[in-house]
Amino acid sequence: MNDVVLTGDRPTGPLHLGHYFGSLANRLRLQHTCPMYVLIADYQVITDRDRPGAIQRNITELLLDYLAVGLDPARVTIFRHSAIPELNQLLLPFLSLVSVAELQRNPTVKDEIAHSSQQAVSGLMFTYPVHQAADILFCKGTLVPVGRDQLPHVEVTRLVARRFNERYGEVFPVPEAMMGERPLLKGLDGGKMSKSRGNAIPLSATEDQTAALIRGARTDSDRMITFDEERRPEVANLLTLAGLCLGREPRALAEEIGYGGASALKRLTTEAVNEFLRPIRRRRAELTEAEARRILAEGNERARERAVATLDEVRHAMAF
Structure with a gap:
C-alpha cells in the first residue's frame, strides 16, 4: 500500500520557524513522493478558546504561508475542516472507541488545558485527540509529520484505528508518526515555542x-x-x-x-x-488572496470526495 500523508495546522495565527523545522520541511520533501492532505483545522480553533478570533483572516494567512514555503497545490490537497461535514461525522463512532480516562491522561491535552484562554475547559477539549484521529483516518492517512509534542495524539489515532478494525473489520491503516530530523526549537523566552505565547518568529x-x-x-x-x-x-x-x-x-x-x-x-x-x-x-509577496481562495476551494472539493467514500465504508462496516 502506498503511503498517504495527513498533516495540517489550526488557523490561530501565523506559522513560525518552529513549524517550519518541526513539520513543514518534512511536508516539502514528502509532497514529491506521497499523496498528501494538508488540513486547515478551523473547527479545532474553538477547542481551547471561547471565540475563534479573526478566523477568516487567519485562514488566508495560513494559506499564504503554505504556498510561500513551497507547498505545491498540484501535488497537495489543501482543505478546510468546516468544508467537509462527512469528516466530522466520523467523530461519533471514533469517540465510542476511547475511554474517558484515556482522554484525560493525554499529556498534550493537559498542556493545552494549562494554556487555554477559555473561562472554563469545554468537553470539546477532551475530544481533541479523537477529532485529530478523524482528520488522519478519513483519507486513510499512514504517515503523520508531527512535532514531538503531538506524538500522544498520533498514538490516540493508532488506538482508534486498531479498535475500529477489531470491532468492525479491516477499514483503516494504523498510521505512523514521522518526526523531523531537526532538533526541537524552544521559544525566544525559553519556553515552548507557540504562536499563542508570542515567543516565536513568524514566517511572515x-x-x-x-x-x-x-x-x-x-x-x-x-x-x-x-x-x-x-x-x-x-x-x-x-x-x-x-x-x-x-x-x-x-x-x-x-x-x-x-x-x-x-x-x-x-x-x-x-x-x-x-x-x-x-x-x-x-x-x-507574489501571491494574491484570490489565488489562495481558488486553491482552497479546489482542495475542499477533492477532500470531500475522499471523506464521502470513507464515511460510506464506515457505515457499511458498522451495518448502519
Whole structure:
C-alpha cells in the first residue's frame, strides 16, 4: 500500500520557524513522493478558546504561508475542516472507541488545558485527540509529520484505528508518526515555542520585526558563548536556530562567536534567519488572496470526495 500523508495546522495565527523545522520541511520533501492532505483545522480553533478570533483572516494567512514555503497545490490537497461535514461525522463512532480516562491522561491535552484562554475547559477539549484521529483516518492517512509534542495524539489515532478494525473489520491503516530530523526549537523566552505565547518568529515577519524579536530573546550574562543545552538552554536555542538556518553545527558557531557575547550571538542569528526567510518572503509577496481562495476551494472539493467514500465504508462496516 502506498503511503498517504495527513498533516495540517489550526488557523490561530501565523506559522513560525518552529513549524517550519518541526513539520513543514518534512511536508516539502514528502509532497514529491506521497499523496498528501494538508488540513486547515478551523473547527479545532474553538477547542481551547471561547471565540475563534479573526478566523477568516487567519485562514488566508495560513494559506499564504503554505504556498510561500513551497507547498505545491498540484501535488497537495489543501482543505478546510468546516468544508467537509462527512469528516466530522466520523467523530461519533471514533469517540465510542476511547475511554474517558484515556482522554484525560493525554499529556498534550493537559498542556493545552494549562494554556487555554477559555473561562472554563469545554468537553470539546477532551475530544481533541479523537477529532485529530478523524482528520488522519478519513483519507486513510499512514504517515503523520508531527512535532514531538503531538506524538500522544498520533498514538490516540493508532488506538482508534486498531479498535475500529477489531470491532468492525479491516477499514483503516494504523498510521505512523514521522518526526523531523531537526532538533526541537524552544521559544525566544525559553519556553515552548507557540504562536499563542508570542515567543516565536513568524514566517511572515519582516526583517525589522525579526531583528526586534531576536533582540528581545532571553540569554544569560556569560560573555563567552558556548553550546550547552543543559546549563545554557537559551543561548543553545539561539545557536540551534542560527545553525538550522545556515545549515551549520551550533557548536561551530559558538566557537566562532567566542567572547563576542549575547550581542554577537543575536546579530549572527538575526542575519541567519533573515537570509533564510528572504525567498519565502519574496514568494509570499507574489501571491494574491484570490489565488489562495481558488486553491482552497479546489482542495475542499477533492477532500470531500475522499471523506464521502470513507464515511460510506464506515457505515457499511458498522451495518448502519
